[in-house]
Amino acid sequence: MRQSVAAFIDFFNGTFATLNGEPDVANFAVGNPQEMPLPGYVDALRRHVEPLDKDWFAYKLSEPASQRTVAATLSARTGLDWDPADIAMTNGGFSAIAVALRTLVEPGDEVVFLSPPWFFYELLILAAGGEPVRVKLDPPAFDLDVDRIAAAIGPKTRAVLVNSPHNPSGRVYTTESLQALADVLTDASERIGHPIWILSDEPYNRIVFDGRVAHSAAELYPHTMVTYSYGKTLLAPGQRIGFLTVPPTLPERAELRDEIFVQQAATGYAWPNALLQHALEDLERLSIDIGALERRRDRMIPALREMGYEATMPEGTFYTMARSPIDDDAAFTALLARHRILVLPGSIVEVPGWFRVSLTASDAMVEAALPRFDAAMAEARR
Ligand SMILES: Cc1ncc(COP(=O)(O)O)c(C=O)c1O
Structure with a gap:
């Protein structure tokens, strides 16, 4: 099996499976919703679920x-x-x-x-x-x-x-x-x-x-x-x-x-x-709130940088890449997991020594996570 897919499966069967959905975990692992779906989304499905003809x-x-x-x-x-x-x-x-x-x-x-x-x-x-x-x-x-x-x-x-x-x-x-x-x-x-x-x-x-x-x-x-x-x-x-x-x-x-x-x-x-x-x-007319995503980016990236993380400032998507303060991104991801933060090890996306953060986490998760990112950085430096 290709190495990146093997690393993907390992992560999803391991750290992700253990922590995903735990109430105190700040979840930045993948582009999955961490809040309830867009209300308009459900309304759109409801409007079209009743068959109008036999071929519906x-x-x-x-x-x-x-x-x-x-x-x-x-x-x-x-x-x-x-x-x-x-x-x-x-x-x-x-x-x-x-x-x-x-x-x-x-x-x-x-x-x-x-x-x-x-x-x-x-x-x-x-x-x-x-x-x-x-x-x-x-x-x-x-x-x-x-x-x-x-x-x-x-x-x-x-x-x-x-x-x-x-x-x-x-x-x-x-x-x-x-x-x-x-x-x-x-x-x-x-x-x-x-x-x-x-x-x-x-x-x-x-x-x-x-x-x-x-x-x-x-x-x-x-x-x-x-x-x-x-x-x-x-x-x-x-x-x-x-x-x-x-x-x-x-x-x-x-x-x-x-x-x-x-x-x-x-x-x-x-x-x-x-x-x-x-x-x-x-x-087609619906979208997640891009302004809210941008505000989350603007809250999170400067805060991570202030703590000493090197992090990219995304121009689009949900994602930012941050450099692990230790070479082994899997070890640092495990350290973050002990601080109840879930991120994706960079090796899975072929950038060893980095990790990926998905901004689909809720604002509450971001606020909970920031002091934990700080503590994890201090621990890694020690
Ligand atoms: C760059 C890119 N292409 C394709 C896909 C596949 O999208 P979907 O799972 O919605 O089919 C993804 C999903 O993460 C993606 O990030």
């Missing part, structure tokens, strides 16, 4: 109403005239990535991914028959390193997987850096004789701070496949709905539709449940 809960593919809803949002976000027929509804971002990879990758094709990655990229590339090629981003900035990406491209490169806003660093890549990537890929595609795709994984694209806009590579580069999950903006990741799509600028987009359909079936019916699709137009 029949097999659902990408429902035309869902496709229209998503296309309208994408058009408004990007200024491109998105075609509803290019939206493939999926049961979450997870399966959108799986289907995108299976659609694009032939056995032995290389897929470049950026480290620190989301936990499952490498596994999904392998499952699609691809060869993962890792490109490191350096802490603490975790900048998109276009030169390193360029150096990793070879004749077998099929795609580059980019995630912005970036889990786990919170970086939001600028249009300039995405354009630099697009330029490199345009040249490289010409050189090697086939298009290199950008797989743009964007589940956090509405979770951005300080008035930022998260731009999509799809605005700049036609051979972009975008993947999205509603699990983040709605903070209801157990309710599985997302999509994958290509921009209207892609010349051969119509030819892809059948293959995407086939791969959705081959991925084990990767379409969302009926009720979530019926409710999508209402769900």
Whole structure:
């Protein structure tokens, strides 16, 4: 088994399983809700649960109403005239990535991914028959390193997987850096004789701070496949709905539709449940309180820095990375756990010596945790 997945399973079967849900634990481990769901969320489901026809809960593919809803949002976000027929509804971002990879990758094709990655990229590339090629981003900035990406491209490169806003660093890549990537890929595609795709994984694209806009590579580069999950903006990741799509600028987009359909079936019916699709137009208008998340960031990061932690200031997402005061991030995570704080060891996201903090913790958890972070730092220094 891949090492990062093994570390993930160890953590979730160990420290996480022991502490998750304990009333006195400040839980910063993953992007899970620590408070009750958005009230509007439940209302939206209630409004659509009563069947209006015999097919209400029949097999659902990408429902035309869902496709229209998503296309309208994408058009408004990007200024491109998105075609509803290019939206493939999926049961979450997870399966959108799986289907995108299976659609694009032939056995032995290389897929470049950026480290620190989301936990499952490498596994999904392998499952699609691809060869993962890792490109490191350096802490603490975790900048998109276009030169390193360029150096990793070879004749077998099929795609580059980019995630912005970036889990786990919170970086939001600028249009300039995405354009630099697009330029490199345009040249490289010409050189090697086939298009290199950008797989743009964007589940956090509405979770951005300080008035930022998260731009999509799809605005700049036609051979972009975008993947999205509603699990983040709605903070209801157990309710599985997302999509994958290509921009209207892609010349051969119509030819892809059948293959995407086939791969959705081959991925084990990767379409969302009926009720979530019926409710999508209402769900689309909802969001967690981004201002509250930003205030939590502004409370927590300066406080951690004051205590001596080196911590990134996220531009988007729920996450910040902080450097462990001792080299062994697993040992420091265990020390924090003894102080009733749950964070994710950096090794799981390929950044040993660091840990990841999810700002989905409640404000009360943050207030309870700050003196404990301070005490843990003092203990580590001793
Ligand atoms: C970067 C990234 N991509 C994809 C996913 C998958 O999202 P979902 O579980 O909602 O399908 C996540 C979830 O944590 C993520 O952080």
